[in-house]
Amino acid sequence: xxxxxxxxxxxxxxxxxxxxxxxxxxxxxxxxxxxxxxxxxxxxxxxxxxxxxxxxxxxxxxxxxxxxxxxxxxxxxxxxxxxxxxxxxxxxxxxxxxxxxxxxxxxxxxxxxxxxxxxxxxxxxxxxxxxxxxxxxxxxxxxxxxxxxxxxxxxxxxxxxxxxxxxxxxxxxxxxxxxxxxxxxxxxxxxxxxxxxxxxxxxxxxxxxxxxxxxxxxxxxxxxxxxxxxxxxxxxxxxxxxxxxxxxxxxxxxxxxxxxxxxxxxxxxxxxxxxxxxxxxxxxxxxxxxxxxxxxxxxxxxxxxxxxxxxxxxxxxxxxxxxxxxxxxxxxxxxxxxxxxxxxxxxxxxxxxxxxxxxxxxxxxxxxxxxxxxxxxxxx
Numbered sequence: 001x002x003x004x005x006x007x008x009x010x011x012x013x014x015x016x017x018x019x020x021x022x023x024x025x026x027x028x029x030x031x032x033x034x035x036x037x038x039x040x041x042x043x044x045x046x047x048x049x050x051x052x053x054x055x056x057x058x059x060x061x062x063x064x065x066x067x068x069x070x071x072x073x074x075x076x077x078x079x080x081x082x083x084x085x086x087x088x089x090x091x092x093x094x095x096x097x098x099x100x101x102x103x104x105x106x107x108x109x110x111x112x113x114x115x116x117x118x119x120x121x122x123x124x125x126x127x128x129x130x131x132x133x134x135x136x137x138x139x140x141x142x143x144x145x146x147x148x149x150x151x152x153x154x155x156x157x158x159x160x161x162x163x164x165x166x167x168x169x170x171x172x173x174x175x176x177x178x179x180x181x182x183x184x185x186x187x188x189x190x191x192x193x194x195x196x197x198x199x200x201x202x203x204x205x206x207x208x209x210x211x212x213x214x215x216x217x218x219x220x221x222x223x224x225x226x227x228x229x230x231x232x233x234x235x236x237x238x239x240x241x242x243x244x245x246x247x248x249x250x251x252x253x254x255x256x257x258x259x260x261x262x263x264x265x266x267x268x269x270x271x272x273x274x275x276x277x278x279x280x281x282x283x284x285x286x287x288x289x290x291x292x293x294x295x296x297x298x299x300x301x302x303x304x305x306x307x308x309x310x311x312x313x314x315x316x317x318x319x320x321x322x323x324x325x326x327x328x329x330x331x332x333x334x335x336x337x338x339x340x341x342x343x344x345x346x347x348x349x350x351x352x353x354x355x356x357x358x359x360x361x362x363x364x365x366x367x368x369x370x371x372x373x374x375x376x377x378x379x380x
Contacts, residue, residue: 017045252286253276
C-alpha cells in the first residue's frame with residue numbers, strides 16, 4: 001500500500017482553512033497531519049475538507065491552544081493519545097490505517113525563551129514531555145509506525161542557519177538534542193527526511209518577524225517525519241514545501257526555476273499574479289534560486305500532467321540518480337541508457353536524438369514504434 005503524507009504546524013486551522021484547502025488541492029497528500037490547530041475538535045472546519053476527499057479525521061483539540069489532527073483520504077481509526085508530562089494539553093494523537101500502520105502526530109512544547117528549567121518552567125515542561133515520550137516508546141515499542149509533527153528541535157548542525165550562534169537558543173541546545181535522540185533510540189525510530197536528503201542545510205521553519213524571511217533564509221528544521229525500522233526502507237522522496245506563506249500584505253508565492261536561466265519564469269510569474277487577482281487575493285510572487293529545484297519536488301499528479309501534455313516525465317528522482325538531492329549532474333557519465341516510455345503510445349522502444357530538447361531541462365527523444373518525437377524531462 002503506497003500513500004503520501006504531509007505534516008504542517010498550521011497555527012490555527014480555522015484562521016487558515018483556505019491555505020489548508022489549497023494544500024489539499026495542489027499537493028493532494030493522502031494523509032495530512034496538522035499541529036497547533038487551536039480549535040476544539042467540533043469546530044475544525046471539516047465540511048470543506050470532506051468535500052476535497054478528506055472524509056476521515058482523528059483529532060484532539062482545545063480552545064485557542066495546541067491541538068493535533070490527522071485528516072485522511074484513506075480510512076483510519078482512532079488509536080488513542082498520550083498526555084506526556086501530564087500537562088493536560090492536546091499535543092498527541094494516533095490513528096491506524098487499515099493495513100495496520102499507526103501514525104503518531106505530535107506537537108512538542110516550544111520551551112519558552114530561556115534554556116534553563118530553574119528560571120523557565122516551559123523549558124522544564126519540554127524536557128519532561130520528551131522524557132515521557134522516551135519512556136513510553138521504550139516500554140511500548142512501536143512497530144509498523146510513523147511519527148510526524150512539530151517536535152520543536154533542530155538536532156543537526158545543518159538543521160539551523162548558524163550552529164554556533166544557536167547553541168544557547170531554545171530548539172538547538174545540546175540538552176534538547178540529547179533528549180530528542182533519546183526518544184528516537186528508545187522507539188527504534190529512523191528519520192525519514194534526512195534519509196532522503198542526507199546532507200545540506202534544510203529548514204522547515206522561518207521567523208515571521210524577519211522583514212524578508214525568504215531572502216534572509218534564517219531557518220530551522222523543527223518538523224520531522226520518523227518511521228520504525230520495519231517500514232523505514234519503504235519511505236522515499238521527502239521534500240519541504242515553502243511555496244505559500246501568509247503575511248500582513250497577503251499571500252507570498254515562492255517559485256523556483258528548474259534551472260537559473262529558465263526563460264519561462266517571467267510568464268509563470270505573470271500567470272500566478274493573474275490567478276491571484278482572479279480570486280481577489282492580495283499577494284506577491286518571489287523567485288527563489290536556493291535551495292535549487294530538483295525533480296524530487298515533482299508530485300505524481302504533476303508527472304501525470306506532463307505525460308498527458310506529451311512530455312515524458314522523469315521516472316527517477318534526482319536523489320535516486322545521484323544518491324543526494326544536493327548533487328547536480330552536468331553530463332551523462334556513461335551509465336546504462338535510461339528506458340524512457342513514449343508519452344504518446346507508451347512504448348519503451350525509444351531513442352535519444354538530442355541531450356537538449358525544447359528547453360535545457362528536457363532531452364529530445366523519438367519513439368521507434370509510433371515514430372513521434374517527444375520531450376523527456378531529465379531527472380537531474
